[in-house]
Amino acid sequence: MDLILEGILKAFYLLVTFDPEVMKITLLSLQISGTATFISLIMGISIGTIVALAEFPGRRLVVSLINTGMGLPPVVVGLFVTIFLWRNGPLGFLGVLYTPTAMIIAQAIIATPIVMGISLAAIQALPKNLRLQILALGATRLQMVWILVKEARLPLLAGVMAGFGGVISEVGASIMVGGNIKGYSRVLTTATVMETSRGNFDIAIALGIILLLLAYFINLILTTIQQRERPK
């Protein structure tokens, strides 16, 4: 019990003193997961919307693949990204393994299917005739897609939350492709793992609490937007 209390006190101390090491780790976490989420939004919403609206052979298979992708195990992603970025690997020439870039790539791969699956479901859940109604108001196809995305904005925001939540708390892939290098590729989750293995439970708890608070505040902001957007 003392351990937890100590950890909480330590976390509080690290937070109020703006401990430079902790700040750096936190900012890097936000930067990497934020960028990865942003990439996943562009990829996920666009492809999700296209799949939701298009009719093509094998569509069912694609939808089931996307849904499977929503539960992609981060370690598996880490493994394949490592293989691809390995010195002798197909993309080894890029030389980005064990860099934040590699972590962004891995996290984007994890978040994209989550955002894509939720976008797909959100667009499909709109009334069937809404597409026809928009076209019958004179819209071009592009205008129609834009209006549909706007209509589905609330569930899409849920997609953003799920995507970000998935990658900020992910550790397997980050440690594999980032290497947990101090001051360079160390993020909240990888640092927590390391400190725990070293027996520094107080710091590990502190980092864990920061991670929780971070996830909470980001979701609070998005939830506020989502709830304010709800028509009164």
Next chain:
Amino acid sequence: MLEGRNLKIKRGGSIILDVPSLSVQSGEILSLIGPNGAGKTTLLQALACLIKPSQGELFFKEKIVSSNHVLFQYRRKLTMVFQEPLLFDTTVFENVSSGLKIRGLKRTEIEKRVDENLERFGIPHLVHRSARKISGGEAQRVALARAFAPQPELLFLDEPLASLDPPTRESLIEDLERVLRQTGTTTIFATHDRMEALRLSDRIAVMNRGRILQIGPPPEVMNQPLDEFVASFVGVDTILTGRVSKKDKGSFLASVMGHEVEAVGEVELGETVVFCIRPENVTLSPPFPKRATSARNVFTGKIKKVIPMGLFYKVQLDCGFPLVAYVTSHALEDLELKEGKEIFASFKATSIHMVRKKLSG
């Protein structure tokens, strides 16, 4: 203004729409009536180029609507209102302005047109309300205002009043009628309510199973249905089949289930004919009448059922053949009509619409 030629739509191997030709004049209001699944919606959507016909061409102002460019230009000339309001998740103002924004109009013009159309449908007070927090009737008014705002040359209405309760529908249909007359918008209006069609349209097309069975001005379709299906759909409750037994100059007698019915028209002896008798043309009178009637078709009948229909009653009779009459509540009391009672029913030979079996196939 709009012409469809040989429009056919196949789905799953069967033909769900087959319209060899249909044309709509500028400023005309054409109603498509028919039961659910008759193909009204399919025809509307095909004419609005929202679905692609398997076969056939569409001409707008004598120009064929074919290439993507022409099709897009054509769609900018029309708007459509569906059975569900399908409003966007935003304010009423944004909803009504959506068609105008899609067309890239200036802000001042948008505001002017939105105001004008909210006014038209009696909803200026809703302008800043969320479209998700208004009643069903209000939502449909917003949908209509949204459709009129771009000043379409062609308006498609797909049963826009069908899911509203009767008082709401009544007040909305009044406004719709007024706006349609004011703007003179060419309109194609699908409905399964023949009263709505009668009230609004210049022409009525009766549809069933993807085909147009009859098209013409409302009195013609109502009083001279081309076949039994059209007759039953336009409110002819009594449809009798008989065989011509006696022929005279201009009139004839036909045997209907053992009873002689007199009608007018040119027929052949022995020919099978179908009689359509509208319930409002059947008169009921007490038995053993002394008063004279000009009706020659007088039958004794037993009342099988009296059905209240709002302002009047529908009386189902068994005269040896089924016959339906409408009476007012006043007449109902006066004649003491109730189930099981015997009564005289009469109708004029000239009020019968005859369909010659041979011709209608």
